[in-house]
Amino acid sequence: MDSAEFSRDPYPLLAALRARGPVQRIGTGNGRTTWVVTGWAEARAALADARLSKDTARYFADRPSGRNLAPAVSRTMLATDPPEHGRLRKLAMTAFTPAAVARLEPRIREIAAELADALAARGSADLMEGFAVPLPIAVISELLGVPESDRAAVRQWSNELFAAADPDTVDRASHSLSDYMTQLIAARRAAPGHDVLSGLIAARDASDRLSEPELVSLAVLLVVAGHETTTHLIGNGMLALLQDDALRACLAAEPALLPAAVEELLRYDAPITMATFRYATEPIDLGGARIAAGDVVLVSPGAANRDPAQFTAPDAVRLDRPGRTDRGERADRPGGHLSFGHGPHHCLGAPLARVEGRIAFEVLLTRFPDMRLAAEREDAPEWRRTRLMRGLARLPVTLGR
Numbered sequence: 001m002d003s004a005e006f007s008r009d010p011y012p013l014l015a016a017l018r019a020r021g022p023v024q025r026i027g028t029g030n031g032r033t034t035w036v037v038t039g040w041a042e043a044r045a046a047l048a049d050a051r052l053s054k055d056t057a058r059y060f061a062d063r064p065s066g067r068n069l070a071p072a073v074s075r076t077m078l079a080t081d082p083p084e085h086g087r088l089r090k091l092a093m094t095a096f097t098p099a100a101v102a103r104l105e106p107r108i109r110e111i112a113a114e115l116a117d118a119l120a121a122r123g124s125a126d127l128m129e130g131f132a133v134p135l136p137i138a139v140i141s142e143l144l145g146v147p148e149s150d151r152a153a154v155r156q157w158s159n160e161l162f163a164a165a166d167p168d169t170v171d172r173a174s175h176s177l178s179d180y181m182t183q184l185i186a187a188r189r190a191a192p193g194h195d196v197l198s199g200l201i202a203a204r205d206a207s208d209r210l211s212e213p214e215l216v217s218l219a220v221l222l223v224v225a226g227h228e229t230t231t232h233l234i235g236n237g238m239l240a241l242l243q244d245d246a247l248r249a250c251l252a253a254e255p256a257l258l259p260a261a262v263e264e265l266l267r268y269d270a271p272i273t274m275a276t277f278r279y280a281t282e283p284i285d286l287g288g289a290r291i292a293a294g295d296v297v298l299v300s301p302g303a304a305n306r307d308p309a310q311f312t313a314p315d316a317v318r319l320d321r322p323g324r325t326d327r328g329e330r331a332d333r334p335g336g337h338l339s340f341g342h343g344p345h346h347c348l349g350a351p352l353a354r355v356e357g358r359i360a361f362e363v364l365l366t367r368f369p370d371m372r373l374a375a376e377r378e379d380a381p382e383w384r385r386t387r388l389m390r391g392l393a394r395l396p397v398t399l400g401r
Contacts, residue, residue, distance in 0.1 A: 038304065040310035041287075050082070053081050054278055067171060068171040069171055077221055091210065091218070108356055111135055115134060115135055119399060133227075140227045157176045185197065201215065381394065
């Protein structure tokens with residue numbers, strides 16, 4: 001699953017696994033028993049099952065590793081179980097409520113328009129470099145108080161954290177990002193602002209609801225998770241739209257359809273191929289498989305979102321899927337895509353990602369109605385080489401009028 005072909009198109013392999021059964025044992029070469037969950041119903045159940053722990057520190061306590069990840073990266077909120085997870089999540093979630101995100105919408109639209117202005121000065125561009133990457137980076141950086149002069153470095157370290165082929169690069173990036181956030185916290189403590197990071201520092205210092213390592217870890221998680229998935233929602237979504245002239249024209253003519261389009265594009269090409277690490281704390285029966293205590297379980301939202309048992313014509317983009325969940329997701333049957341997860345670890349930043357995606361598509365489709373994929377072979381879209389994330393490294397386009 002780390003091959004260039006899998007990065008380019010993981011869906012044939014995921015479909016083949018799912019055809020053998022919704023939960024399959026795979027070989028990893030590390031001596032651990034690992035299961036991949038590809039069925040929608042089984043994935044949704046696994047994501048909410050308290051018997052599947054995310055506590056990596058406990059799992060690896062008696063399994064020595066040669067890795068040198070910074071604790072702020074290896075022990076984030078994503079690698080904790082209740083009650084610690086709930087305590088940390090509660091401290092961060094006020095910044096990402098629908099009401100809080102709605103207040104950010106004018107600024108998001110302003111940033112998107114500025115980026116579109118810069119693109120308009122050129123006849124062609126890499127849409128990732130020129131728009132899909134800088135928009136979410138700018139939004140989460142302003143939210144956290146990351147100075148503009150530091151954002152390129154933060155982006156680089158974040159990108160390196162997902163480098164599949166080079167563990168040393170990942171480890172170095174983890175320490176660089178951790179050290180940077182430690183320094184930024186010190187600066188914000190000395191001169192507080194109105195940003196989310198200053199609020200977390202106040203919560204830490206006033207009532208000791210956070211330890212200092214937890215504060216650094218939460219800051220690292222928010223800055224990384226706050227832009228990576230949104231970048232790939234925009235990039236993957238625009239690639240799908242650029243391959244469908246009729247759908248692109250429909251959305252340009254009817255912006256009211258954009259919220260539904262965001263949900264369908266999240267389903268069709270999820271920014272997350274594989275969810276983060278889980279392991280069974282006791283024997284579990286799931287999808288006809290008997291998972292033993294200690295087994296690793298990898299849930300694949302990318303596979304689950306294309307499960308034909310849940311979605312009709314799952315390999316096609318369709319805005320007319322009936323049904324709606326309480327979060328607005330559209331599906332053929334009750335329950336929508338799993339791109340933001342499910343259960344206690346449901347993505348904290350989902351409301352922000354949805355608004356950024358909607359605004360991004362609206363601005364690009366309205367401003368550049370004649371945008372097309374670059375025609376030259378050497379300018380073909382290029383996919384990032386990473387197992388967890390599903391996203392483009394380059395998306396060359398011609399902008400037209």
